[in-house]
Amino acid sequence: MILLNRRPEHRQPLVAADASALGLAGVDEAERFLSHRQNHAETPLHALPALAAELGVGSLHLKDEGLRLGLGSFKALGGSYAVIRLVLEEASKRLGRTVDVTELDESDVRAIAAGMTFVCATDGNHGRSVAQGAGLVGARSVVFVHSGVSDERVAAIARFGAEIVRVDGGYDHSVRQAAEVAAARGWTVVSDTSWPGYERIPGLVMQGYTVIVREALRHLPKPPTHVFLQAGVGGFAAAIAGHLAIVLGEDRPMVTVVEPARAACIFATAEAGRPVKIPHEEPTVMAMLECYEASPVAWRILSRVGDAFMTVEEEDAVAVMNRLARPAGDDPAIVSGESGGAGLVGLVRAAASPDTRAALGLDAYSRVLVINTEGATDPGRYAELVGMAPEDVLLQTA
Structure with missing residues (x-):
């Protein structure tokens, strides 16, 4: 299914708060923070000429976030960035001076961080990012996970020192429970979704994601004419589309x-x-996108800069995982988790429909960008769906 954006606010400027979070100054700040991360490196941008030819587009590039900061997901850019920003802001307030990211290891800053607790709800990847950020600054983290999060993903969060709280129901239930417990105990919620009265921190999370666009534009031969972006609550898609x-x-x-x-x-x-x-609340194989309530801030942005909205099926996602693992021609083999290739799934479905191609202006001259938002964050599940271990997929292009 596809729906073109006919909203009156479509193609209108972003509101001031969103433009500030997603603009040039914001991405400059996010990149500056990243430069102080020990394992920071730009993620690769792959050209996929064979797949582009199959789909009848001029070029296709895939930005691979499966290697981001050792977390295997684009989420590494959001939650941890917000945590670090919030610790520095609290330290600046308490110490009566501006505290910079270069001072994170100073004893007085770490003493302040040690008294802070950051809490979030997650499908898996965001929780790891928040837990990693808290660990970097010496703060405590508590991560709420719903019943659909696999044991392997929960264990990956716990490895960063987070306290895990299991919640019955789906993702949205875990979001509400995390917020309620945090309010009662004076903890700081670091969420990638927003609600009335809670917008700034999701804005910081989205600000971290804008780094993906800056890196991609540095290396693309020409800016893209089309971008297909996956969405859960919408924060990732809003950040990328807003910055573009x-x-x-x-x-x-x-x-x-x-x-x-x-x-x-x-x-x-x-x-x-x-x-x-x-x-x-029907489960989907695209587990990181298993969200049933849109973020109001994300929608405020996407109503202006999202041009079309579409849905894809379960079997299509698995097919793209397998296609990326077993490439044609000179295309590289890419490990894409269950949710990672959903944007590419959208392109594949759109390219197969003459009506959709026409609606989106997709043709032999189109320059398409997609983002692989996660690698094999659950290696066992990946092997089950692809029939190959992730390390064996990567050996094809080693």
């Missing part, structure tokens, strides 16, 4: 937001014209 709109202006690409048909809260929001919650 700010940087490229009228030359910005056509942005298509892609979701699992079973958890399409942004699609439903686009239909309704306001943030909505899907009444059912």
